[in-house]
Amino acid sequence: MEGRAVLLVNLGSPDSPSVSDVRRYLNQFLMDKYVIDLPYLLRRLIVSCFVLPRRPKQSAEAYASIWWPEGSPLKVLTERLTEQLANKTRAVCVRYAMRYGSPSIEQELISLASRPDVTEILVVPLYPHYAMSTVKTCVVELERITRDQDIRLPVYVHPVFYEDEAYIGALYDVAKPFLQQSYDHLLFSYHGVPERHIRKDDPTGSHCLSSADCCQQSSVAHLTCYRAQVLKTTAAFVAKAGIEQDKYSVAFQSRLGKAKWLEPYTNKQLVSLAEQGVKKLLVMCPAFVSDCLETLEEIAIQGEEIFKAAGGESLTLIPCLNDHETWAEVLAAWWQKSPAKLSRIKG
Missing domain, CATH: 3.40.50.1400 (Rossmann fold)
Known part of the structure; x- marks a missing residue:
């Protein structure tokens, strides 16, 4: 060009x-x-x-x-x-x-x-x-x-x-060495957004967050729906990596204020996973292409403390795409x- x-x-x-x-x-x-x-x-x-x-x-x-x-x-x-x-x-x-x-x-x-x-x-x-x-x-x-x-x-x-094949392939290349090690569960932690943001950007005015499976129903709303898009990223990645359904979950981090944000919240999911017996946890944050405060401090430091306090043994942060x-x-x-x-x- x-x-x-x-x-x-x-x-x-x-x-x-x-x-x-x-x-x-x-x-x-x-x-x-x-x-x-x-x-x-x-x-x-x-x-x-x-x-x-x-x-x-x-x-x-x-x-x-x-x-x-x-x-x-x-x-x-x-x-x-x-x-x-x-x-x-x-x-x-x-x-x-x-x-x-x-x-x-x-x-x-x-x-x-x-x-x-x-x-x-x-x-x-x-x-x-x-x-x-x-x-x-x-x-x-x-x-x-x-x-x-x-x-x-x-x-x-x-x-x-969010579901570009090359982007998913890059995520997999970064995560592959970690996935080849022994682990119990992979948590996808995406940056959260208030639910009202999702509804405001819904061009139909009625589709987003209207039901538990709204993101699985075909709709023009998905073009601007953050939740639907992160779920598609997750689905594309686990298909590429061959990860079984019971070995991963999705959560949302970085909540600010008292408004309702997308759930489940990452901090609560970390406790829940530990209480369910997960000992070795991998966490990846596909919404971020560069490691930053939300990954290096909120997940790798705070998240690890929360997970271990609830009974987990190790939390490993998979790096973002960075300059790979x-x-x-x-x-x-x-x-x-x-x-x-x-x-x-x-x-």
Whole structure:
């Protein structure tokens, strides 16, 4: 694709594990109306009065426990993946940006659009599954930037890839060494979302979460249903890996606030599995392509403590795709996709 540049977009990270940097990051993240989907004044009240007074110190301690000498694990891993992709394609330029924190999408998009050798930009949101708080907010931000900055060249977005064969194959390549070892159970822990987000993005207005088996019933709603998509990722992976039905389960982590989120919750599932006699537990987090606070601290540290306290013996976190060579090769193949298979941003 002559003249095509690539911009990988990940969620983001504070610049450091200091309380001030974490507070700044949390403020930007939680004030996004697609993350906390409440009217501005109510959202501002919740974030300023109930989250920012205490949460930054707690989160800073958590970030400090997983921080690498080179910096934030998520940022470092995204940088490494970007370098790998640049070496595997003939793209004019390969860059990365963060939806929250730095480098910003706006900064990188303007930089790419100003290059005379760039004729179009492919943006790849590094989220396998559609959600209001990930893919939707990324697309809305791209639309705002192209409009406000009067970017005229084509900006395309790669679609979600939750059951893409190559993505599933990359997940399997990373997990295979762990699956070949002795284990009792594999837990798929996906990032949770509030149930109201699922219902808000249901184009039918009535399908999602209407019954226990709604995700197994064919519906246009699945195009924007996070729950249906993560279940399809799970099904595709266990079919690829040949894992028996009674040897795996699905749960949702990272719940925030008192609203009802997708269930079962990971922390409760860890206790339940231990009480059922599971001793050696594997956990993988396919919703994340890069290891981060939610995997390295919430699962590998907190999760292990919860599991062992309930009677389990070992919890092993299977790494995310990170900068694995197979994953970089998958992205390199996507770089060549026809615009007909992509979505063009309307500024």
